[in-house]
Amino acid sequence: MADLEVLEPLNLPDWLNNTVLAEDAVENYQRALAGPARRELWKYTPARKIIELRQLPATQPVLSGHEQTGVTVTENPSRLDLADLVNIQRAPEAFAQLCKQPLLHIAVTADLAQPLNLHYQGNSWPVIIDVAPDVSMTLTEECEQDHDQQQTLWLRLGANSAVTHARNSFGATALHWQFVSVQVHASGHYRLHNHALASTLRRQDTQIQLVGSGAHAELTSAVMVAERLNLDQQITIEHINPHTTSRQRVHNIVADRGKSTFNGRIHIHEGAKNSDAQLSNKNLGLGANATINTKPELEIYNDDVSCAHGATIGQLDDNQLFYLCSRGVAPAVARRLLCEGFLQQCVDGPLADAAGPALVAPLQDMEMT
Amino acid sequence: MSLLAVKDLHANVGEEDGQEILKGLNLQIQAGEVHAIMGPNGSGKSTLANVLSGRPGYTVTRGTLSLANEDLSHLEPHERAQAGLFLAFQYPVEIPGVSNMEFLKASTDSLAKAHNAEQPDAAGFIRQVRTLAESLDLDPQFLKRGVNEGFSGGEKKRNEILQLLLLNPKMAILDETDSGLDIDALKVVAEGVNRYRSADNGVLLITHYQRLLDYIVPDVVHVLADGQIIQSGDKNLALELEAKGYTWLT
Numbered sequence: 098m099a100d101l102e103v104l105e106p107l108n109l110p111d112w113l114n115n116t117v118l119a120e121d122a123v124e125n126y127q128r129a130l131a132g133p134a135r136r137e138l139w140k141y142t143p144a145r146k147i148i149e150l151r152q153l154p155a156t157q158p159v160l161s162g163h164e165q166t167g168v169t170v171t172e173n174p175s176r177l178d179l180a181d182l183v184n185i186q187r188a189p190e191a192f193a194q195l196c197k198q199p200l201l202h203i204a205v206t207a208d209l210a211q212p213l214n215l216h217y218q219g220n221s222w223p224v225i226i227d228v229a230p231d232v233s234m235t236l237t238e239e240c241e242q243d244h245d246q247q248q249t250l251w252l253r254l255g256a257n258s259a260v261t262h263a264r265n266s267f268g269a270t271a272l273h274w275q276f277v278s279v280q281v282h283a284s285g286h287y288r289l290h291n292h293a294l295a296s297t298l299r300r301q302d303t304q305i306q307l308v309g310s311g312a313h314a315e316l317t318s319a320v321m322v323a324e325r326l327n328l329d330q331q332i333t334i335e336h337i338n339p340h341t342t343s344r345q346r347v348h349n350i351v352a353d354r355g356k357s358t359f360n361g362r363i364h365i366h367e368g369a370k371n372s373d374a375q376l377s378n379k380n381l382g383l384g385a386n387a388t389i390n391t392k393p394e395l396e397i398y399n400d401d402v403s404c405a406h407g408a409t410i411g412q413l414d415d416n417q418l419f420y421l422c423s424r425g426v427a428p429a430v431a432r433r434l435l436c437e438g439f440l441q442q443c444v445d446g447p448l449a450d451a452a453g454p455a456l457v458a459p460l461q462d463m464e465m466t
Numbered sequence: 467m468s469l470l471a472v473k474d475l476h477a478n479v480g481e482e483d484g485q486e487i488l489k490g491l492n493l494q495i496q497a498g499e500v501h502a503i504m505g506p507n508g509s510g511k512s513t514l515a516n517v518l519s520g521r522p523g524y525t526v527t528r529g530t531l532s533l534a535n536e537d538l539s540h541l542e543p544h545e546r547a548q549a550g551l552f553l554a555f556q557y558p559v560e561i562p563g564v565s566n567m568e569f570l571k572a573s574t575d576s577l578a579k580a581h582n583a584e585q586p587d588a589a590g591f592i593r594q595v596r597t598l599a600e601s602l603d604l605d606p607q608f609l610k611r612g613v614n615e616g617f618s619g620g621e622k623k624r625n626e627i628l629q630l631l632l633l634n635p636k637m638a639i640l641d642e643t644d645s646g647l648d649i650d651a652l653k654v655v656a657e658g659v660n661r662y663r664s665a666d667n668g669v670l671l672i673t674h675y676q677r678l679l680d681y682i683v684p685d686v687v688h689v690l691a692d693g694q695i696i697q698s699g700d701k702n703l704a705l706e707l708e709a710k711g712y713t714w715l716t
Binding site: 414415416417419420421422423424425426427428430431434435437438439440441442 | 519521522542543544546547548552553555558559561562563564568569572573576577580612613629633
């Protein structure tokens with residue numbers, strides 16, 4: 098596990114000084130680096146490759162929709178209270194990123210009629226978005242560039258707020274790490290639509306905390322892993338308070354010699370009574386040499402909950418294939434249609450129109466016999 | 467020349483050494499005719515439909531099958547469809563994520579391409595499909611949903627008839643299309659089949675019950691037993707079977 102130790106010592110930035118977070122930050126950080134949770138998170142992906150991405154020069158993402166009333170953007174704020182938002186133990190690499198680079202803070206204090214869009218040109222500054230109580234907004238992230246890069250994003254949803262978050266990531270030859278941490282307060286509603294192509298290595302960390310009673314999170318994800326490419330998805334949803342609900346549907350297609358890893362963890366904390374969590378991960382393998390790792394996990398410290406999780410790995414359904422062929426559709430076209438349909442079940446939200454064609458583009462070059 | 471000609475057809479489930487289900491079946495259907503095949507459970511009715519449409523999992527060991535003089539036996543399922551054969555399924559599958567409209571367009575385009583015909587323009591095609599759906603009491607909203615996804619049994623069967631009318635094949639095989647239908651749905655389905663009937667095409671109805679034949683009147687009724695046609699007659703044969711069962715014939 099030598100490559101887990103490449104993280105640099107922490108230099109606490111100005112905004113962190115004199116905050117609750119700073120008190121134990123160094124100690125927590127050191128403990129996290131050596132902890133078993135971290136080893137599990139990097140079990141299937143060479144951590145060094147991803148961690149080293151953080152050394153690349155970073156730029157501010159291109160913003161649009163930020164000129165609407167109710168949006169305040171601050172570069173390098175002198176003071177930020179992130180004590181309840183940042184979990185060093187769960188994500189030491191992302192925390193180190195926060196400490197190391199300039200960052201962008203975006204406060205949203207009124208309903209947004211237009212989406213707030215982050216368009217990444219490459220390696221990005223960390224972004225923190227604070228959504229005020231009762232505010233409703235759409236956030237979109239787009240990344241098409243093929244440079245090696247990483248992005249870290251923190252979202253804090255105030256009570257009774259609603260955020261629809263869509264993310265399209267279609268560069269296919271880069272090393273790419275995407276980290277998003279979301280905290281949802283009472284009766285807040287968070288919805289993530291993730292659409293991506295796998296790449297040389299695409300690592301997606303998603304950590305959602307339902308901290309307020311009645312908080313709700315939904316995640317749909319569709320990823321196409323073309324030949325010889327790699328995907329690693331690590332998703333954790335924590336139900337911390339009562340009456341919290343979550344829904345996850347994740348569909349991945351893995352072509353011959355492609356590799357996908359899905360680790361979906363649902364953690365119901367003690368006291369999170371009447372939590373309701375559902376997770377479904379379905380994988381379609383094309384070709385005999387596709388590698389698919391999937392691990393849906395439930396960690397429950399409460400009796401009074403409703404949880405369901407499941408994962409499947411399969412191939413195209415012969416009956417569906419015959420049905421299409423019996424209507425004159427050639428087998429190669431029928432297979433493509435079935436693959437498109439499989440992904441389409443998890444394509445939704447404000448970036449869906451662009452996602453559909455991009456996700457199936459690799460199928461056009463693939464031998465579908 | 468027969469539209470559909472099946473001669474001495476022997477077929478097994480599985481490979482060559484599998485169980486023989488069809489044991490020398492002969493059937494000739496002329497253009498403009500509707501034939502019904504009835505028979506007890508396990509007689510080979512659905513196997514006949516599957517073998518004619520080229521479903522994987524069956525092996526023809528002897529005999530010939532042709533459509534409009536074209537030998538079907540070496541054609542893949544999609545090539546048989548392109549040759550003009552259509553199977554309305556007993557249990558139409560659900561295909562989530564592929565919308566009905568997308569599926570129908572792919573099918574229509576494939577058939578047009580196979581015949582070097584022009585593919586229909588998108589707007590005209592959508593209008594045509596919506597009109598057909600309405601004529602079959604299918605909510606046009608169903609066209610946006612996944613193929614047969616969440617459809618009731620009756621809706622699935624009406625969706626099969628919609629495809630029959632849209633694709634307008636030379637020969638339609640309806641495999642127990644009446645199963646699971648209430649009387650109103652049965653009438654709608656039968657009306658659709660009657661609309662499809664013409665002097666140029668043929669219909670093979672596979673059914674357990676005479677009731678369907680009250681609405682789609684056959685020219686010829688056959689009784690299939692143990693993989694062979696053992697009796698043929700006019701529509702009155704079906705009434706006789708309804709009254710007496712099959713035991714007097716076998």
